[in-house]
Amino acid sequence: MRRIGYILLYVCLSLVALFQIFPILWLFMFSLKTNQEIFAGNPFAFPTDPKWENYLKVFDGGIGTYFWNSIWITVVATVLTILVASMATFAITRMKWKLSGLVLGLIMVGLMIPIHSALIPLYNMFLNANLIDNPLSIVITYVTYNLPITVMILLGFYTTIPREIEEAAIIDGSSIHRLFFRIILPISAPIMSTTVIINMIYNWNEFVFVNTFISSDKYKTLTVGIQNFIGQYMTDWGAIGATLVISVLPIIIAFLFFSDKIMEGITASAVKG
Amino acid sequence: MGLCDMNKVMSNKWIIFLYTFPALLLIVVLIVIPLILSGYFGLMDWDGIGAMEFIGLNNYIAALQDSKFWESTLHSFLLALFSAISLIGYLAVALILASKIKGANLLRKIYLIPMLLSSVAIAQLWIKIYNPSNGMLNSILMWFGIDNPPAWLADPSIVLYAIFIPIIWQYAGFYILIYYAALKNIPESLIEAAKIDGATPLQIALKIKVPLIMNVFKVTIVLSIVGSLKYFDLIYVMTSGGPNGASEVMASYMYKLAFSSYNFGYGSAIGFLLLIITLIVTVIIQKLTASKDEIQY
Incomplete structure (x- = not known):
């Protein structure tokens, strides 16, 4: 009886897993098929003769630019976010001043607000500053809108740093900058790597800001770029599949290598709220 | 003496400012x-390029009489309701997963994969799944002998529900992961004590585990409802609010007003x-969740 119960539970869990994973497998399979094979054939079948040329077609179509833009914007925004957030978190948690709580509260305002409420004024500001269709607008927006979550994740660690470490450094005659860059930043490496991962995923997947602020193809990132591609390939399912696979593959590969860190980051970004 | 220096160094105003x-x-700029400006621009008649004209509360009054606005608000709240209800399902899966199941770690990783993909990619994938003639879903349905499967995203009466499935698909792993982490934090001794008292696994789950992770559950209620109210990417890409506004939500309506109709004043409102x-x-x-807490104690 107990055994049957366990088997039933496993069946439930496996069905959920199948539901979660099958659409992605189906995507991989149809990215390697011809339209004929997709439309007439069995959706569960493996491609009889994998059409890698679907991928070549997409690369020839210029997805490389979008890919490169996604990479550099993600990396630059992530590095800046973590530097700015670490500095602010250090001053808020480790330094002594009256307004630290207020400043923290102000930063946390960004956690719950709908970005759409700020979108028109942001667009107008960038228009007046000549930053529309300039990747700088994307980078600074990413940095700003990821600051609250990054500070929130860093906060827990920073409050647990023992005072003695700071005292020892200051008594040894080290400056605050030296203390921050040479001691605090290195010991916060594990929590920083969690924030790196969260920031990378957010930036890689971001859509609204790029869609609103960028109009030239040469600055678009993958999320917006694949929209163009798919419009272009309207009826060519293989090419659409290949486009989608190329856009999700980096994240899936990262997950294979860093799954524990990614799960830790996602949990931290939610529960501490 | 040293400590005195220390306090002085750590309250250096210039450094704090820097x-x-x-x-x-x-954050401020x-x-x-922008949040404040949004309210201010809402008082203007403005196409985004030309001069603004102050029209007082007209945009806000117009919004309250705009049936499209109310429909999109209703859709947003429906999504929020679905999302909140589906949390119970995620909690159930997490409870099973956390009850010493072999392979739990691999399973929760599999569950999480969709969460890592961009909403745009998810939307495009599900457009293909829902494709009336060649999509995966209708292929399966026709296999089972259903001759006229629905046109899903093109049918105004079901499009909102059809969109909700990929949203579940996207977020299930996220909530399961959070509940699982919280459940694993429950001290083993509490569970053992209940077992010795003869509690069944179901009783342990409902009477001990669920109350103990209630705080986490409350956080996820807020996350899912607020997240649903501002939901945008997936819907915008899948249907852009259509057909005929049947899947329009607050954020997509605002976006359309501003960046398709160039009605920046009304969009800001x-x-x-x-x-x-x-x-x-x-x-x-x-x-609401805080008052429940007080009753419990």
């Missing part, structure tokens, strides 16, 4: 001021109302 200024500048609604709902849920 370290917090970049973050504060960005790119988040706080809707954006500001979105902010107000989100804030009110957040406060209400937090009040």
